[in-house]
Amino acid sequence: xxxxxxxxxxxxxxxxxxxxxxxxxxxxxxxxxxxxxxxxxxxxxxxxxxxxxxxxxxxxxxxxxxxxxxxxxxxxxxxxxxxxxxxxxxxxxxxxxxxxxxxxxxxxxxxxxxxxxxxxxxxxxxxxxxxxxxxxxxxxxxxxxxxxxxxxxxxxxxxxxxxxxxxxxxxxxxxxxxxxxxxxxxxxxxxxxxxxxxxxxxxxxxxxxxxxxxxxxxxxxxxxxxxxxxxxxxxxxxxxxxxxxxxxxxxxxxxxxxxxxxxxxxxxxxxxxxxxxxxxxxxxxxxxxxxxxxxxxxxxxxxxxxxxxxxxxxxxxxxxxxxxxxxxxxxxxxxxxxxxxxxxxxxxxxxxxxxxxxxxxxxxxxxxxxxxxxx
Numbered sequence: 319x320x321x322x323x324x325x326x327x328x329x330x331x332x333x334x335x336x337x338x339x340x341x342x343x344x345x346x347x348x349x350x351x352x353x354x355x356x357x358x359x360x361x362x363x364x365x366x367x368x369x370x371x372x373x374x375x376x377x378x379x380x381x382x383x384x385x386x387x388x389x390x391x392x393x394x395x396x397x398x399x400x401x402x403x404x405x406x407x408x409x410x411x412x413x414x415x416x417x418x419x420x421x422x423x424x425x426x427x428x429x430x431x432x433x434x435x436x437x438x439x440x441x442x443x444x445x446x447x448x449x450x451x452x453x454x455x456x457x458x459x460x461x462x463x464x465x466x467x468x469x470x471x472x473x474x475x476x477x478x479x480x481x482x483x484x485x486x487x488x489x490x491x492x493x494x495x496x497x498x499x500x501x502x503x504x505x506x507x508x509x510x511x512x513x514x515x516x517x518x519x520x521x522x523x524x525x526x527x528x529x530x531x532x533x534x535x536x537x538x539x540x541x542x543x544x545x546x547x548x549x550x551x552x553x554x555x556x557x558x559x560x561x562x563x564x565x566x567x568x569x570x571x572x573x574x575x576x577x578x579x580x581x582x583x584x585x586x587x588x589x590x591x592x593x594x595x596x597x598x599x600x601x602x603x604x605x606x607x608x609x610x611x612x613x614x615x616x617x618x619x620x621x622x623x624x625x626x627x628x629x630x631x632x633x634x635x636x637x638x639x640x641x642x643x644x645x646x647x648x649x650x651x652x653x654x655x656x657x658x659x660x661x662x663x664x665x666x667x668x669x670x671x672x673x674x675x676x677x678x679x680x681x682x683x684x685x686x687x688x689x690x691x692x693x
Contacts, residue, residue: 324568333458334571340460341567341582343468344524345537345559347475347517352538353548353555354510357490362417363402363511365531366424367518370401372431372527375452376438387464390452391519398515401427406511428527455526455579457567468520475513479552482506487548525579536586537562543597562586614657619684621654622663626681629673638670 328334355363374397375390382389401423408419451459479486489496489506497503518530525533541554566582595602621644628643629635641655655671658664663677673681 324572334567336462336465337457337460337571337578338564338567340465340468341457341524341563341578342560343465343472343563344517344521344533345561345563345582345586346556347468347472347559348521348534349537349541349555349557349559350472350475350479350552351510351514351517352534352536352559353541353552354486354490355514356535356538356542357548360416361535362420362424362531363405363514364518364534366405366420366427367398367402367515368522368527368530369424369431370427371395371398371519371522372452373397373427373434374400375522376431376434379438380434387459387523388467391467391522394452394519394522395515397427398519399512402511402515431527451526452522453526453528454577455522455524455529457524457570457578457582459523464520464523471516471520475517478509478513482509486510490548525582529579529583532583533559533562533586536583536590540586540590540593543593543600546599558586558589562589617651618654618657618661621651622658622677622681623684625658625664625671625673626678626685629678629681635678636665636672636674638667638672641666641669641671644671 324334328338352364355361371394374393374395376393377397378390378393379385381393405416405419405423408414408422409416412419414422485496485501485506488499489501489503493503514534518534521530521533537555537559538551540558541551544554545551562582562585566585567578569585570576570578570581593601596604598604624644625639628639629637644655655664655666658677659666661677662674663680664671664673
């Protein structure tokens with residue numbers, strides 16, 4: 319099946335429609351909430367929470383003996399919240415930094431989860447088959463109830479962001495000022511962290527424990543390259559997340575033996591790379607272009623200033639001078655003269671150049687700026 323055939327079937331085929339809607343909604347939720355994680359400089363939080371959810375999934379299975387997705391996700395939610403608040407407790411009550419606490423909880427919970435998973439897989443219980451899909455995700459198992467749950471979480475997240483928009487925005491950019499205004503920063507932090515945990519938990523079935531943090535952070539990291547406005551960043555992150563889900567699902571569905579979760583993450587990573595290179599504000603390409611342009615302008619200004627020093631010794635600033643007089647200036651090039659002529663700073667006739675009034679005034683401004691800097 320080609321990609322074109324996939325998009326023609328996505329509205330009629332139940333499986334394709336369900337998976338596509340699920341991954342798109344997951345991308346939107348992760349993009350919105352991941353923006354706050356990126357701005358809070360808590361990029362590892364998503365990794366820690368997703369790994370901390372694994373023992374909860376296995377324990378929920380051991381208690382119920384059934385592989386019901388809703389039950390397993392409740393276990394993942396409880397385990398993820400416990401891991402999150404343990405991280406907060408370690409940072410608050412010890413001298414350890416947040417990155418150390420995140421690494422400790424990630425390793426501890428994931429190691430415990432893998433131990434339990436190994437134990438469960440050796441049990442003579444046919445129900446345990448496929449439990450390890452939560453490690454890397456299996457989007458093909460999504461059903462309409464899963465998509466509805468994702469849609470509910472998206473609605474709740476959007477509603478909370480709208481209600482507490484001013485508080486979240488102020489807290490993330492100036493927490494001290496937020497405290498001085500009387501905002502309950504602890505409550506806001508708990509609400510945002512709980513939403514992030516919830517978003518990660520609903521994505522485990524699709525993307526998996528190992529890759530979920532990338533799904534949370536990649537769209538937000540890409541969006542950050544394009545804007546300084548929080549609202550626009552969240553919109554772009556949601557858009558990039560949805561695109562990753564849709565195109566990742568399409569590529570996976572049209573190819574054999576390609577897992578949906580890893581492909582979605584690779585699409586998100588490609589969007590990040592494109593954003594890092596081509597975004598106008600922070601992109602490497604435009605940054606290099608601006609650097610080249612600034613270097614060029616500096617070279618022109620130095621040449622113009624040197625010509626100004628020559629021209630001001632004459633009463634008539636348009637007095638012609640031979641080009642070879644510029645040979646003593648190390649920065650002079652033929653290309654510089656052409657650019658100065660294009661900007662109408664000088665005129666060239668044969669081997670003679672003369673400064674225009676516009677060029678003289680520009681050079682005088684450069685001279686005055688230099689004097690002010692020296693003062």
